[in-house]
Amino acid sequence: MQSAYVVSDLHMFCRRSRWEIHLPALHAAAAGADLFVFNGDSVDFKWSSLPGEEATIRAAMDFFRDFAERYPACQVHVNLGNHDYNHGFIIALDQLAREQRNFSWHPFYLRVGRTFFLHGDVANRKMSHRRLKRYRSRWLHHRNQGALKNRMYDAAFRAGAHVAVARMAFPHRRTLRRVMAYLEDIGHCGETGVDRVYFGHTHVPVSGVRYNGVTFHNGGAPMEGVDFKLLEVQL
Numbered sequence: 001m002q003s004a005y006v007v008s009d010l011h012m013f014c015r016r017s018r019w020e021i022h023l024p025a026l027h028a029a030a031a032g033a034d035l036f037v038f039n040g041d042s043v044d045f046k047w048s049s050l051p052g053e054e055a056t057i058r059a060a061m062d063f064f065r066d067f068a069e070r071y072p073a074c075q076v077h078v079n080l081g082n083h084d085y086n087h088g089f090i091i092a093l094d095q096l097a098r099e100q101r102n103f104s105w106h107p108f109y110l111r112v113g114r115t116f117f118l119h120g121d122v123a124n125r126k127m128s129h130r131r132l133k134r135y136r137s138r139w140l141h142h143r144n145q146g147a148l149k150n151r152m153y154d155a156a157f158r159a160g161a162h163v164a165v166a167r168m169a170f171p172h173r174r175t176l177r178r179v180m181a182y183l184e185d186i187g188h189c190g191e192t193g194v195d196r197v198y199f200g201h202t203h204v205p206v207s208g209v210r211y212n213g214v215t216f217h218n219g220g221a222p223m224e225g226v227d228f229k230l231l232e233v234q235l
């Protein structure tokens with residue numbers, strides 16, 4: 001039996017995320033795991049508080065290189081989300097994947113047997129793979145939001161706006177229906193053997209909800225007022 005874990009929406013380098021508090025748990029899990037998936041928005045290029053995109057890429061790559069080097073028996077996978085679909089980051093990930101045997105990255109999804117991992121931004125609206133690619137392409141060279149916008153968002157965040165917005169935008173059934181429609185579009189729906197889907201993005205936790213013969217999981221996000229879990233994965 002393989003041991004596997006998935007974590008989503010760390011939003012590293014965004015100061016509204018408490019990603020650092022969870023690092024010891026991530027390391028402890030990876031130390032005994034065969035597979036570890038970072039399921040998108042692991043790095044937040046839109047809201048990074050580091051001085052510039054280069055600095056964010058460097059810090060992110062230091063993190064992932066160190067993580068993969070420490071646990072050579074663990075296959076480390078980085079699935080991209082919208083916030084880390086960044087041109088320079090993609091080039092750096094590709095380079096690391098060539099150098100580090102146990103490290104891989106995936107622009108849209110990863111399937112391992114009957115288990116499927118994707119970020120979940122396909123739940124924004126009904127999206128085919130073509131529409132997802134078009135939506136993501138707008139993030140490739142997306143500019144950082146800067147200090148002023150970041151401070152304004154801090155204030156809204158303290159008021160809890162993000163929790164209400166996430167719950168309103170992503171009610172369970174509609175979210176699962178949209179993820180399912182995407183799986184059908186790319187030919188990985190129920191009949192092809194996928195029966196477990198792990199996703200993130202919505203910051204609304206989902207724990208083992210069955211929909212159209214598939215079980216869905218979402219570990220939430222490490223933000224104030226939102227539940228967050230590193231999930232142990234059945235393979």
Ligand SMILES: [Mn+2]
Binds near residue numbers: 041082119121
């Ligand atoms: Mn996202």
